[in-house]
Amino acid sequence: MSVRIEGLTAGYGRSAVLRGLDLVVAEGELLVVVGPSGCGKSTLLRVVAGLLPGTAGRVLVDGVPVRGTSRDRALVFQDDGLLPWRDALRNVELPLALRGVPRAERRVRARGWLDRVGLAGFERHLPRELSGGMRQRVQLARTLAQEPRLVLMDEPFGALDARTRSAMQELVMAVLRETGTTTIFVTHDVDEAVRLGDRVVVLGAGEVDVRREAILAAVMG
Amino acid sequence: MARRWVLRVVSLAAGLLLWQVLTASGVRLWLRFDQLPTAVEVAERFARQLTRAEFYGDLGSSLARIGLGFLLAAVVGTALGVVVARSRVLGDLVQPLLEVVRPIPAIALVPIAILLFPTDEQGIVFITFVAAFFPILVSTRHAVRALPTTWEDALRTMGGSRRQVLVRVVLPGALPGVFGGLSVGMGVAWICVISAEMISGRYGVGYRTWQAYTVVDYPGVVVGMVTIGLLGRVTAGVVELLGRRATRWLPGEARS
Structure with a gap:
């Protein structure tokens, strides 16, 4: 599945946490979205999942605007959601x-x-x-x-200890690559971004090289 | 362990003994124990009651009333609680009505029940229903509102429909709260069924107890009281047992 986000503004109540975001994810790609807490990473995933409508802009999945949830777009929660x-x-x-x-x-x-x-x-x-x-x-x-054809991961390993985390990262990568599933992976962990991403986007700063220094520089602004 | 049981038995025995001594020797220390039947009289009376068909008939009618009223309250209360919590429109439509009626104790509805229903029997069931209905409704509504949104979000992003969210997340997730309401509801239902029977019944444990009082049959009164207590205990136990079986997944519930 491919995702194209154009000028997306979204948030809760009156305050928009996302303003005019543009983003493209190609079929089978793993895009990592990095940013500090509260920068709208989770909001972005909820909009793409169809749980939250954006207030402006468009989200196209395979060229079709997102309306509501679908089993094609899975959301992986930080706190397991079991x-x-x-x-x-x-x-x-x-x-x-x-x-x-x-x-x-x-x-x-x-x-x-x-x-x-x-x-x-x-x-x-x-x-x-x-x-x-x-x-x-x-x-x-x-x-x-x-x-699913698109997996949206919201800091899924944030609560795990370092060893479990790296084992999980390897497992996820292996399976997602194997099945060719398009993935948007949200994290605030720069090392995780470097390890997992085909491409890395820093919210507020745009796309950066998949290198630790480049990401850090962008995150620090 | 054994020692604790001994202490418990001693406590009960001492209570009974005190009762017997106070009443049998006709103590009158502001409280008029000489008016009350002795423990032995009551025990004899209870044994006699157990051999009489009338006693079981009364048990049957009280249990039937509470069973029907409580069951109706459980079904309607849970359903309305879910609806009010899940639908803003229906919530706004139904809730003001409920909030106006809720502060009125069910037992205060006895005159209305007598006027409204063709038979006393239906009136008593109605009172019981109203009594149990509100705690169940309020607990259900609260439980549904307090559900973590993650569960619903998870189901929806798996492609679950509104109905599937209701059946797979809302109902099972609210169950612990619903059972809290059922327990409270059962307690209030007994209070009201007994009071209603005392006021307008022709059979039933409450009616019989008041009847015994009016004909100066004081041992009969105490037998009625004890019977009511036992019935309340048993029905509360049944609700609790069902609740535990249904919510075994909660932390703190041992898994068998």
Whole structure:
């Protein structure tokens, strides 16, 4: 999926956190959006996901303006977004259940994804019985089970310790590249941006080279 | 562990003994214990009641009234609570009406109930319904409003419809709050069903208890009181048990 954002202004209430943003993401590309907290990174993702309408400008996905949410555009939350009353397996099954995939089939597929993120054996655990890193992996498995064409990641590894984080980064990269999924990845972590991005955009400063110094310079303004 | 149980049994036994001594020896220290039946009289009376069909008939009618009234309140209260919390238009339409009626204690509606309904029986069920309805409605509304938005956002970005959000997120997510309301509702429902029976019933534990008082059958009064207490305890236990089973995912609930 390709994304084209033209002159987007968006925010909550009267204050716009995004003003006249232009952004292009090509099919299969991984774009990292960097910026300090409160600069509108999450707002950007919510608009592209279709959860929040922009107040001005356009968001085109494959050339079509975004209107409402779609299973083609998955959002990965910082705080896992799992339903606490569903065990890991049933959380991963959820996107499949929503579109009416028969139980036996979605079981098999969900198990496969849990396996892929290294959580075989934890199918029957409730979210609260899993560590933060494990919950984030469950969310990742759920996102992959959804088979979206565009993945929007909102600082998904922000709450993880360094070791878990780098393992998760590798896993995500591998799977997204493998499936050719277009990705917008939001973070305030410059090293993460360098490690993951095909291209890096600093909110407020525009596109920069995928180099630590270049990103830092842009972030510092 | 055993010692704690001993202490608990001693406490109960001491209470019973004190009752027996005060009433049997006709103590009159401002409080007129000589008017009250003794513990032994009440126990004998209770044993006799247990052999009489009338007693079970009363139990049956009170339970049927509370069962029907409470069930209606649970269904209507939960449904309206969700609707009011989820839809701004319906919320604005329905809520002012509810807020006007809510401060009126259900038991104050007895005269209206008598006038409004063709039979006393229906009136009593109505009172019970009103009593349980408001705590359930308010708890549900609050629980739905307090749901983390992430859950709903997650479902919508998976392509979930409004109906799917309702069924998969709102209802299960609000369940702990709903059960809080059901517990409170059950308590208030008992207060009101007993009072309504005392005022306008022809059967039922509340009616029988008041009846016993008017014919100077004081042991009968205490038997009625104890019966009401036991019924309240059992029904509250049932609600709590169902609630625990439905919300096992909450932190602090042991997983079996």
